Amino acid sequence: MLATYYKIVLLIFNVGLTDFNIFMKKYTYYLFTCLVLVFISCSSDDSETATDDSALVIGTYSLSEINVNVAQDVDEDGTASNNMLDELDCLNGTLTINADGTWDLDLVELDITSVTGDFYAIRCGRTNNFTGKWTFQSSVLDLNASNFSAMVLNSSVLIEGVNEDLPGVLNRKFVKQ
Template sequence: AVVGTWNLAELNINPPQDINGDGNSTSNILTELPCATGTLEINGDGTWSSTVVNLEITTITGGLFDIRCSNTSNNSSGVWQFQNSQLSLFLNSTLFLYNLNGNRLTNTTNEDLPGFMSEVYEKQ
């Protein structure tokens, strides 16, 4: 169920921000920054790899942040396990947990900016 290519569909933040200056604040960075992209590849041999555009997040004041795409990407890889609708991605000694719901994988951390609330991938 999880083997295949997954594209980043949501990268949620708190508090919501108006990153592109259009007057609308949102919690999903991808609606504000089209350059924020990511791909997660889950391979049948038990390995995974991902490429995600790095974001530069700078605190301004009063709960506001400057968020921009950098010119670099973060490439990661490791091994995975899947059990009871939960995908475990292992990157060296770090574990990332994703819940599978339909064609969406969600990792929820519930961190406020400069961290992320959650990231969601959709299967291609």
């Protein structure tokens, strides 16, 4: 193999055999360095394999919070809350994340109408069923649906950050069952 390198050097630099010995004495260090660099650059380049953590998100979740930016006393018990589940018993939702990459959500909508200033008429709307396919990467669940934002999995809680002021909602939280 070394003889092959000598032949290549002779051809590239077009030197005779007598000049070759002088050439080798003069440039041995540089050739050795080039050889080392070639072997280093050809080392294994295996990167870490990505782990599939989608099993963490698979399961059934119950709606635990629908938060708004201004606390409201919808049930008129004298205590205002940002979490509309504390104010309306009719609100509920169940999100199921299936292992086959599909999801299903039954959700009672929140019907919010502006009255005046920071006061709103808030009541339960109709129950809707949503379905679709999901992806999960780096603790973020994407339902791939235009009417839902990506959700972040924090331990056993999925948090959908909608980030809308009233009459919209700030976030929804679902707790794994």
